[in-house]
Amino acid sequence: xxxxxxxxxxxxxxxxxxxxxxxxxxxxxxxxxxxxxxxxxxxxxxxxxxxxxxxxxxxxxxxxxxxxxxxxxxxxxxxxxxxxxxxxxxxxxxxxxxxxxxxxxxxxxxxxxxxxxxxxxxxxxxxxxxxxxxxxxxxxxxxxxxxxxxxxxxxxxxxxxxxxxxxxxxxxxxxxxxxxxxxxxxxxxxxxxxxxxxxxxxxxxxxxxxxxxxxxxxxxxxxxxxxxxxxxxxxxxxxxxxxxxxxxxxxxxxxxxxxxxxxxxxxxxxxxxxxxxxxxxxxxxxxxxxxxxxxxxxxxxxxxxxxxxxxxxxxxxxxxxxxxxxxxxxxxxxxxxxxxxxxxxxxxxxxxxxxxxxx
Numbered sequence: 596x597x598x599x600x601x602x603x604x605x606x607x608x609x610x611x612x613x614x615x616x617x618x619x620x621x622x623x624x625x626x627x628x629x630x631x632x633x634x635x636x637x638x639x640x641x642x643x644x645x646x647x648x649x650x651x652x653x654x655x656x657x658x659x660x661x662x663x664x665x666x667x668x669x670x671x672x673x674x675x676x677x678x679x680x681x682x683x684x685x686x687x688x689x690x691x692x693x694x695x696x697x698x699x700x701x702x703x704x705x706x707x708x709x710x711x712x713x714x715x716x717x718x719x720x721x722x723x724x725x726x727x728x729x730x731x732x733x734x735x736x737x738x739x740x741x742x743x744x745x746x747x748x749x750x751x752x753x754x755x756x757x758x759x760x761x762x763x764x765x766x767x768x769x770x771x772x773x774x775x776x777x778x779x780x781x782x783x784x785x786x787x788x789x790x791x792x793x794x795x796x797x798x799x800x801x802x803x804x805x806x807x808x809x810x811x812x813x814x815x816x817x818x819x820x821x822x823x824x825x826x827x828x829x830x831x832x833x834x835x836x837x838x839x840x841x842x843x844x845x846x847x848x849x850x851x852x853x854x855x856x857x858x859x860x861x862x863x864x865x866x867x868x869x870x871x872x873x874x875x876x877x878x879x880x881x882x883x884x885x886x887x888x889x890x891x892x893x894x895x896x897x898x899x900x901x902x903x904x905x906x907x908x909x910x911x912x913x914x915x916x917x918x919x920x921x922x923x924x925x926x927x928x929x930x931x932x933x934x935x936x937x938x939x940x941x942x943x944x945x946x947x948x949x950x951x952x953x954x
Contacts, residue, residue, distance in 0.1 A: 600749040609807045610773040616803035617783035632704045632729035639721045667695035676940035690716025708734045727777040735768035736781045740788025746820035747810035756823045834873045835910040836863040840917045844930035860939045887916040899944035910948045
């Protein structure tokens with residue numbers, strides 16, 4: 596099967612053209628300053644589901660906080676999540692810390708593709724990227740960019756939304772990857788997909804491997820890659836309350852230790868089925884801890900999109916008088932002042948609300 600996809604390719608010429616172009620145009624990125632596998636691992640985990648331009652400031656701050664696996668392995672939840680705040684997909688941060696602990700127990704970073712693949716949260720793509728970039732191992736690193744480039748170069752019409760398709764692309768990349776410089780080859784494919792071979796309106800006339808591309812030759816680059824649409828996301832309607840007491844403190848809730856956004860903090864939030872007016876619902880929920888609700892004002896309507904769900908949030912600011920400064924509704928709920936609010940990892944959806952309110 597693989598041979599059918601690559602029979603048109605002059606593999607050596609393809610490698611040379613791609614690698615030569617990569618060295619000429621590669622972007623100056625902070626994780627490319629050396630081949631430290633830990634630095635590369637952090638960058639690859641951060642770059643999952645997140646654009647390069649977004650990642651750079653987070654990466655630089657993260658590496659100052661946790662310059663080696665030792666510091667990351669010892670990080671507490673609040674420090675870790677605050678450092679990751681805004682990047683989303685927070686299980687990545689916890690998995691990265693667990694990987695750091697595994698590396699510390701091993702006495703150093705693993706040096707084989709198989710061992711790297713055993714690290715927590717490290718899948719085939721990340722293992723391939725770290726193996727090739729840090730250690731020069733010719734392992735395939737197939738991400739969205741590589742799916743797109745190789746589907747066009749080799750006219751692969753397999754549906755990339757299906758898990759089994761990864762094996763097809765990994766086999767193709769394994770066949771064509773440079774064994775002399777797998778690092779530049781893999782990074783070249785990624786760079787090409789990110790800057791030239793884009794999802795829409797690819798810059799084919801600027802492409803360094805245009806003469807090798809079957810889709811360009813046949814004029815069907817706009818048909819590839821094939822990707823069926825995922826199921827619709829589930830929408831949840833929420834009422835969110837920014838509750839502030841007479842001491843200038845905000846009421847926040849710590850989310851459970853497992854599940855979505857585990858261990859993050861949030862303003863009070865309730866699922867809303869329309870059984871009563873939102874203001875009436877909030878007054879009812881706050882009655883156990885508030886002597887008086889002085890004012891309720893609408894902050895606005897906000898939407899936050901996750902991979903499989905959407906939060907539609909009707910958000911309010913509520914000025915209250917409490918009976919006691921330390922009285923709270925539940926064990927996971929507490930009052931924090933404005934300065935503390937900057938230190939606690941607040942869920943991104945509620946950061947939007949806070950930003951809007953402050954403006």
